[in-house]
Amino acid sequence: MSKSIRWRLVMIYVLLVVIVMIASGSLIVWLTSSNEKQAIEEELRSSVANISIWIDTDKPVEEVKQDIQAVIQNAADYYSTKKVYLLDPEGNILYPFLENPQEYRFYTPQVMAAGVNRSLEAMDEVQLRGESTQYRGYAQPILLGEEVVYVIYVLAPVTAALQKLQDTLMVLLLSVVLAMAVSVVLGFVFSSFLTQPIIALTSKAREMALGNLNNPIAVHSDDEIGDLSKAFNTMASSLNEMLEQVSSEKSKLETVFHHMTDGILVFDREGRLAHSNPASEKMFQVQPTAGFREILGAHLGTDYPSIMEILEKPGQETAVVKYLVRLGETYLNLSFARYLDKNSQFKGIICVIQDITDHKKLEELQKEFVANVSHELRTPLTTIKSYAETLLDGALEDPETAKRFLEVINHEGDRMTTLVQDLLELSRLDNRNVRFSMGVLDLDRLIQENIDKYRIHAAKKLQVLEYQRPPGPTEILGDMNRIEQVLKNIVSNAVKYSPERTAIRLGLHLEKEWVVVRIQDNGIGIPEEDLPRVFERFYRVDKARSRSMGGTGLGLAIAKEIMEMHGGRIVVESVLGEGSSFRLYFPRTRVV
16 A cells, blocks of 8 residues: 555656646747747848849849849858749749759749739748758749739758757757656655655554554654544554453453353354353253254253244344243253344344252242241140130039140140240341340350259259360350350250260360360261251151150251351261261350
8 A cells, every 4th residue: 555655656746747847848849949930030031131122123134133143142151051032923933043944833832922912921841852951931022013023032941940949859858857767766755754654554553453552653743644643543542441441341241251150041043052151051061062952952842943933023122031941950040032233133042041949949948937837836726726625615624624634725835935936036037137245255164154954954864964175265256145045955955855864965175266066965866868957947857756845846947047147157967866966166266
């Protein structure tokens, strides 16, 4: 491109110079030719005038010829280059003397004009027979009254004038050639100053096309090229900022796309996979060459064109087609929506995949929880109602029976009260609507202060309660009443579910940044498959036995919530038929 512009500029320079040179040369040639022609004409007129004054029409022809010859001889140098003829009206040569005058009759326009018009003067260029020299001729009639007697015809050679004109043309031609050469050189020099910034701009544009926007163009002038360079630098800077912003946004989107838990699948119009993220690849074992049919077709019970047909219908620009898919124990919610190109043309389909397994499990747990609450309340209510009806039917008349029935009603009422209180407590813990009186307390001292209470319960079953304390400090940050509630729940369960004459061991030790309470019993134990569900609400290993012992099935769930609100955790290990071991982890607090 730069070469093309440079050559165009050079050609413009050369054409301008040639046009000017040709115009000026033409003017010079015209002026030179006009001046030479005018000089010859003046000279011819002067010659004719000098001769005509010596011609006497009354004299005989011979005397006239002698007079003409005398004039020519007196000015021999002047007339040496000219030819002087005396003609009669018919064009016959009277002077100089010729042996065969008929052969030299001149039928030129000048002579004819003189003979016909008599007083008309005319000039023309002629070439004599047998000569190569061109002459400029001038004819003038000699009148007697109004009758033409003679015609004086003078010829002057134009060779010198033509040579001068030729020399002038040669000089002009050489000047044009030299001017063209100089204009080519100067054109290249001057065009370089104009094209060099353009070359730099072109190079910069190529660098910009490759993504290099950090090298500004040097500005060397304040003209249009300089303004263009400044505009280019401003554009490059703006583009660089925009690209950095776009790159940053793209990086953010790629990061979100890569790390989002929802799966994303993008299909083109033909159902080929265009994009996918790791979450979707993990869910469906996506292969790079797979399409809609291989990935989703078998799970949806429909094909890609059917979904496209729904989404391409008029008025469905924002429509979303949803499917629920179950893969083993996993539930997936698939949402399909179309995406468009920059011209708002249908480009393909985006599929968003949400793993709603936990949500489904939560729904099942909620249903199970409602069923459990209903069952737990229905049992004591049924008992209370049946005993109350029995009393109303006449059992009140029997004091012993009435007392026994009322004690059962009272016991079932206590069970219902405990259940409702535990439900309310658990609800408050779930909603974090509980205020803890947090303070630094020594967990070892707290256990020792309550150890006698635990031993009283154990003594009823002839059980031994053992406690082993650590040598170091055991300060924690917590709510004393809530921690006592957790310890009481775990220890009371150990006492309830351990057989008589067994040992229940409590231990306290330090483990890195944790203060750990260990409670181990020799009870019925928990099946391995049920260990993950121990802390679920209303979970019981032996439902009948647990209910008969007054348990609500909410104690461990409450204990877990309290531990988590203290920044700790509760862990259980158990072997069916051998017993269980609970460990309570409390964050350790250093007292300064």
